[in-house]
Amino acid sequence: MKNYLQWLIKGLAMGAADVVPGVSGGTLAFILGIYERLLAAISAVNMTAVKLLLRGRLPALWQHIDGTFLVCLLSGILLSIFSLANLIGYLLEHRPVPLWAFFIGLILASLPVLLRSVRWSVLRLVLCGTGVLFALAIGMLAPVQLEPAPYMFFLAGAVAICAMILPGISGAFILLILGMYGPVMLAVTELQLGIIALFALGCAVGLLSFSKLLNWLLKHFHDATLALLIGVVIGALYRIWPWQHNQQMLSPWQYQQQIANHDLLLALCSLLAGMVLITLLMNLDRLFNRGGPQRV
Known part of the structure; x- marks a missing residue:
């Protein structure tokens, strides 16, 4: 039960990130x-899974695709998207600076942990630099x-989901670039089920294809792939x-002079809140299993 709750909470975090153009659930x-x-x-959703399904071996199929993990995670993602879409839309329009600062806090606090996960070499540093340039x-x-x-x-679902599972590249931002962010969000908030079904089908096709490539890379070139993703x-x-306009980075004071209130104090508080939250999320295993062995 503790693991289920952890996965649900992590799914909630992923869903909240997926709603924001610029932040990736991945x-x-x-x-x-x-x-x-x-x-x-x-x-694992492959021909083996199809054969297990056709043979009626449902328990084996569920174990093969890690079904409980996926259901908990997906439940958290969907719950977060449908419950937070209006709130995050409001913040993007009326309070964008603290919102962006919050997500920067999430990333900054996690970077030391990510950097320690790789055995660095010259090649992996080059790959890391390539990843930086690609994201820019x-x-x-x-x-x-x-x-x-x-x-x-x-088509938008197929393309955006590839970005959504790629760390650092926002599926919502890809939708924005394609001119599809507004229509998709409108379909979600107004429950246009036909449009949502088309988008979801595209997501399924893109997800099953791209995830296999990433999974293969991690199996065969683990640290090199991690370096690129970092x-x-x-x-x-x-x-x-937080302080940018027309894709131009500004200082808080330039932003206040040219655009709107820089919300500097609120941004710093949001950044700190993001750092605290991601630290707690990264330590969910320890918090839930305090006093006992950790389970995966």
């Missing part, structure tokens, strides 16, 4: 130590505006800098 999964298990579970390039892309046709929700997470800090 980043939270990576930071919280469930990324590799998540990829392995998704990749994605972050500099300009959003577009369009009137989406129904099939575009399927670089992507570091590069994502550019996209979520």
